[in-house]
Amino acid sequence: MFSYEFMRNAFAAGTIIAIICGIMGVFVIARNMSFLTHTLSEIGFSGAAFGVFAGWAPLNGMLLFTVVSSVIVGQLSARSERREAATSAISALFIGLGILFLSLANKNASYATSILFGSVIGISAGDVQQMLWLSLLVLVVVFVIYRFLKFDSFDHTGARVKGLWTNALSITFLVLLALSVSVAAQIVGSLLIFILLTLPAATAKYFAHTVGGMMVLAITLALVGVWSGLVLSYATNFPVSFFIAAIEAIFYFIALGWQRLQTAE
Amino acid sequence: MESAPILKLEHLGVTFPNHPVFDDLNLTIRQGEMWSIIGKNGVGKTTLMRTILHQLHPTHGKISYLPSQGDVKIGYVPQFRNIDADYPLTIKDFVGLNLTGWKLPWLSAKERAKVQKILDQTGLKQLAKRPIGQASGGEKQKAYLAQALVEAPNLLILDESTASLDPVTKTELLDLVTELNQRLKLTVLFVTHDIPMAQKYTQHYLMMTPGKVEQGPIANLTTEKVWEGENV
Numbered sequence: 135m136f137s138y139e140f141m142r143n144a145f146a147a148g149t150i151i152a153i154i155c156g157i158m159g160v161f162v163i164a165r166n167m168s169f170l171t172h173t174l175s176e177i178g179f180s181g182a183a184f185g186v187f188a189g190w191a192p193l194n195g196m197l198l199f200t201v202v203s204s205v206i207v208g209q210l211s212a213r214s215e216r217r218e219a220a221t222s223a224i225s226a227l228f229i230g231l232g233i234l235f236l237s238l239a240n241k242n243a244s245y246a247t248s249i250l251f252g253s254v255i256g257i258s259a260g261d262v263q264q265m266l267w268l269s270l271l272v273l274v275v276v277f278v279i280y281r282f283l284k285f286d287s288f289d290h291t292g293a294r295v296k297g298l299w300t301n302a303l304s305i306t307f308l309v310l311l312a313l314s315v316s317v318a319a320q321i322v323g324s325l326l327i328f329i330l331l332t333l334p335a336a337t338a339k340y341f342a343h344t345v346g347g348m349m350v351l352a353i354t355l356a357l358v359g360v361w362s363g364l365v366l367s368y369a370t371n372f373p374v375s376f377f378i379a380a381i382e383a384i385f386y387f388i389a390l391g392w393q394r395l396q397t398a399e
Numbered sequence: 400m401e402s403a404p405i406l407k408l409e410h411l412g413v414t415f416p417n418h419p420v421f422d423d424l425n426l427t428i429r430q431g432e433m434w435s436i437i438g439k440n441g442v443g444k445t446t447l448m449r450t451i452l453h454q455l456h457p458t459h460g461k462i463s464y465l466p467s468q469g470d471v472k473i474g475y476v477p478q479f480r481n482i483d484a485d486y487p488l489t490i491k492d493f494v495g496l497n498l499t500g501w502k503l504p505w506l507s508a509k510e511r512a513k514v515q516k517i518l519d520q521t522g523l524k525q526l527a528k529r530p531i532g533q534a535s536g537g538e539k540q541k542a543y544l545a546q547a548l549v550e551a552p553n554l555l556i557l558d559e560s561t562a563s564l565d566p567v568t569k570t571e572l573l574d575l576v577t578e579l580n581q582r583l584k585l586t587v588l589f590v591t592h593d594i595p596m597a598q599k600y601t602q603h604y605l606m607m608t609p610g611k612v613e614q615g616p617i618a619n620l621t622t623e624k625v626w627e628g629e630n631v
């Protein structure tokens with residue numbers, strides 16, 4: 135399996151993605167942003183389609199669209215109920231645009247499929263390198279602002295009354311999330327990216343006792359899903375995103391069941 | 400002997416659009432004093448505290464901090480808090496959240512010792528590993544208090560921290576605050592609408608009623624205005 139260059143690239147990319155998603159996922163869950171993550175991935179789809187249309191690499195189109203829209207969403211996020219409705223409208227608009235760009239680009243349908251559902255064979259060594267740099271950027275920023283981000287994510291009231299720059303933090307986090315979405319979409323596709331950004335962390339929440347522990351567990355669960363997804367996909371020729379989605383969902387349901395048992399006692 | 404003043408409000412007023420909250424408030428708070436800020440819901444207690452914290456700009460007047468030594472550091476325990484019951488955040492982690500700054504993600508040995516000391520002082524030692532979401536109401540209030548204390552403030556503001564507690568837990572929390580006040584010369588502003596508690600634990604009172612703010616011995620204050628409409 136590793137004798138093929140594309141499989142080596144896919145494993146490298148998958149590993150990077152799992153680490154980024156495990157770490158960012160913990161904050162996504164703590165900040166209650168699953169829904170927004172979903173929308174960002176749809177915006178990412180539109181951006182990738184635009185990239186194809188404009189003759190760029192899809193990743194660059196994605197980066198442009200998700201980063202710009204995350205800043206906009208951050209500005210309008212004052213009231214959360216309104217944010218949900220506004221976010222739905224934005225996401226509908228962007229999916230529509232994505233379909234338009236794809237049809238304008240006149241590419242065959244397999245392009246759309248790989249953007250939406252991800253692909254293993256499409257990843258070059260150059261892609262892996264770009265993903266690595268972007269991920270490092272995300273990790274370094276998270277490392278630097280970690281204490282502020284943790285306070286604001288797990289105790290927003292406490293952070294606010296302390297006078298932390300919570301709005302700037304929120305926008306910074308959204309931009310980081312946009313970068314992560316774009317990176318992760320390369321393998322699992324934009325339709326399923328929110329799975330890796332939410333499910334491993336949501337599962338870890340039920341088993342871990344500390345934030346650090348939650349992060350380690352989320353990374354582990356993401357890694358297990360991505361690696362076994364790749365192996366199974368290679369062995370069966372079924373799409374990798376199917377396996378990743380199924381594995382992460384199973385972990386999540388096990389966690390819910392476990393939680394039930396705990397509280398039932 | 401009177402101790403050094405640390406906070407002075409002069410002619411302080413806050414007006415929200417079309418809604419004056421208080422006006423011409425004058426107050427001097429000295430180091431080590433325990434004050435009750437009394438008034439019924441909606442009268443502007445939290446607004447006053449947020450102004451003292453510089454989260455709101457006063458419409459008139461000014462606030463001066465007069466530290467006898469170093470900065471005035473304020474620890475504020477807010478009235479409302481929103482924490483997910485499922486978070487894997489232990490009480491110890493929760494207290495440590497307040498140690499922010501451009502530092503490494505993990506706490507240093509010195510910082511961990513600081514957290515441990517506060518946990519001991521607030522009687523949370525046994526509960527350090529309990530997830531904050533699963534703590535009882537009184538334990539949560541203690542954890543909030545500990546979080547505010549970990550930064551070593553010289554002014555502590557408790558915004559209705561006892562409002563949702565049963566009488567025994569209430570007393571326990573305020574005994575703890577009194578002990579900290581005596582041991583560390585911590586200045587305390589206790590925001591409440593509970594007059595018996597205020598009388599039991601504090602020596603200084605600020606009574607807020609719509610359109611009027613009074614201070615002085617509690618017997619001289621128009622307490623019945625506070626009781627009105629309050630289901631005590």
Ligand SMILES: Nc1ncnc2c1ncn2[C@@H]1O[C@H](COP(=O)(O)OP(=O)(O)O)[C@@H](O)[C@H]1O
Pocket residue numbers: 415416418420438439440441442443444445446447
């Ligand atoms: N940000 C705000 N904008 C406008 N009005 C406000 C704001 N915050 C509080 N108020 C109003 O000011 C009054 C005082 O509120 P508050 O200080 O919270 O009262 P208390 O803490 O004494 O219960 C209330 O009528 C409240 O509705």
Ligand SMILES: [Mg+2]
Pocket residue numbers: 444445446478558559
């Ligand atoms: Mg209040």
